[in-house]
Amino acid sequence: MSVAALAALRTGAPATERLVDTCRDLAVPVVERIADEDFSTQWQAMADLGVLRLAAPDAEPGPVTRSLAMIEGIGLAGADPGLCYALASQIFGMQFPLRDSLGADAWRPVADVQRGGMLLCHALTERGGGSDPFSMRTRARREGDGFVLDGAKTFITAAPVADWAIVFARTAEGRSPFALSAFLFPLDLPGVRRGETFTKTALPTVPMGELLFEDVRLPGSALLGEEGSGLAVMASTTAWERSVILGYALGPMQRLLARTADWAADREHFGRRMGASHQVAARISDMAMALHRSRVQLYAMAARLDAGVPARQLATEAALTKISVSEDYVRMTEQAAALSGVRAFLPGFDLVTDLAGPxxxxxxxxPNDLLRVGVARQLGLPVEN
Ligand SMILES: Cc1cc2nc3c(=O)[nH]c(=O)nc-3n(C[C@H](O)[C@H](O)[C@H](O)COP(=O)(O)OP(=O)(O)OC[C@H]3O[C@@H](n4cnc5c(N)ncnc54)[C@H](O)[C@@H]3O)c2cc1C
Incomplete structure (x- = not known):
């Protein structure tokens, strides 16, 4: 089965499906050309294709749907999953919230990211942990009209290569909802240093690293929203991200299904073709079901965002979507690995299966465990993190 045969599973709005196909066709030669290039070259090639450009809010299909379709298209073309992840992370977790949720002042200084010459990162996690934002030690103290920032952010996607960062810091003590603030600033300010770079087993193409801040003087204009509104900014960026970031997996999921179905259809086993086994066929159907569920949910979230529903109102649905698609991606990959046998674990083979990325x-x-706690709390359970 070719990836094109998967069209039977793609029955969304015709204009959106056409966009996915057009983007895939445009991306195929580019993906082949850049396969062995470094991350920055691959990023610029995707920017040149227009993947980072946000459509106008009144575009048809809407801007979030368009971006999701483009990410799916480049994934279908075979773009590296780490590159697809990094693009989805910046577009949905930073560009859209900065443009559509955090006010014109937030978007203006970084609008150029759409051309690719400049890269953003989202710096929340610290070495001590990421799940509990109130454990953060990075501090910003008021000085005149601005702030002075001290601390470190660790395990940050794209930190080694990013030009600007959204950084969360403590501006008051304790666990009050107003203890945190968010800042947006360029990473060439005096006092900013790149710390350790981490080699990852998952999504290794996109670098991960640490940002160190020592007496960094930030102008008042670097503050996103008000002093003390860091948690609200975080609620916005994370709701956007959770709604659609897993769109990065739609292309890789389809390629995985196509490849596994081909293998099961052709391989001779026990004197017959492997796909003649009902158990094998059921695994393939389960993979198709996981893909179908994920696709429907992600495009439904994109449609809600395009309809102008504020991301923060979608927090619970965003969490459910993120849990559901990520767990379907893992289950689907497990099915593919099971059907590929030993070849799943041999890097030189076409059936090698990446379990770490999903x-x-x-x-x-x-983390899905904590998102589940949040969903249950919304449903009235007296449960805290
Ligand atoms: C590929 C990748 C990219 C990333 N990129 C970024 C980035 O760009 N910016 C950024 O800021 N961070 C980034 N991170 C870090 C990520 O946000 C953190 O890993 C995440 O917030 C969890 O923090 P932690 O790893 O410290 O896990 P911990 O906080 O130590 O939690 C580990 C696990 O313990 C369990 N757990 C802990 N507390 C509870 C609880 N109260 N209830 C239930 N279960 C619990 C959960 O299963 C959880 O997964 C990235 C991580 C990965 C894997």
Whole structure:
């Protein structure tokens, strides 16, 4: 089965499906050309394709749907999953919230990211942990009209190569909802240093690293929202991210299904083709079901955002979508690995299966265990993190 045969599973709005196909066709030669290039070259090539450009809010299909379709298209073309993840993370977790939720002042200084010459990162996690934002030690103290920032952010996607960062810091003590603030600033300010770079088993193409801040003087204009509104900014960026970031997996999921179905259809086993086994066929159907569920949910979230529903109102649905798609991605990958036998674990083989990439989705953008706690709390259970 070719990836094109998967069209039977793609029955969304015709204009959106056409966009996915157009983007895939445009991306195929580019993806082949950049396969062995470094991350920055790959990023610029995707920017040149227009993947980082946000459509106008009144575009048809809407801007979030368009961006999701483009990410799916480049994934279908075979773009590296780490690159797709990094693009989805910046577009949905930073560009859209900065443009559509955090006010014109937030977007203006970084609007150029759409051309690719400049990269953003979202710096929340610290070495001591990421799940509990109130454990953060990075501090910003008022000085005149501005702030002085001290601390460190660790395990940050793109930190080694980013030009600007959204950084969360404590501006008051304790666990009050107003103890945190968010800042947006360029990483060439005096006092900012790049710390350790981490080699990852998951999504290794996109670098991960640490940002160190020592007496960094930030102008008042670097503050996103008001002093003390860091938690609200975080609620916005994370709701956007959880709604659609897993769109990065739609292309890789389809390629995985196509590849596994081909293998099961052709391989001779026990004197017949492997796909003649009902158990094998059921695994393939389960993979298709996981893909179908994920696709429907992600495009439904994109449609809600395009309809102008504020991301923060979608927090619970965003969490459910993130949990559901990430866990379907993991289950689907397990099915593929099971059907591929030993070849799943041999890097030189076409059937080598990346389990670490899908597994990482259980952790980033909010660990699923903690998201479940949040959903149950919304349903009235007296449960805290
Ligand atoms: C690929 C990748 C990219 C990332 N990119 C970024 C980035 O760009 N910016 C950024 O700021 N961070 C980033 N992170 C870090 C990520 O946000 C954190 O890993 C995440 O917030 C969890 O923090 P932690 O790893 O310290 O886990 P911990 O806080 O130590 O939690 C580990 C696990 O313990 C369990 N657990 C802990 N507390 C509870 C509880 N109260 N209830 C139930 N279960 C609990 C959960 O299963 C949880 O997954 C990235 C992570 C990955 C894997």
């Amino acid at each position: 597994m990482a989705a259980l952790t980033y953008a909010g």
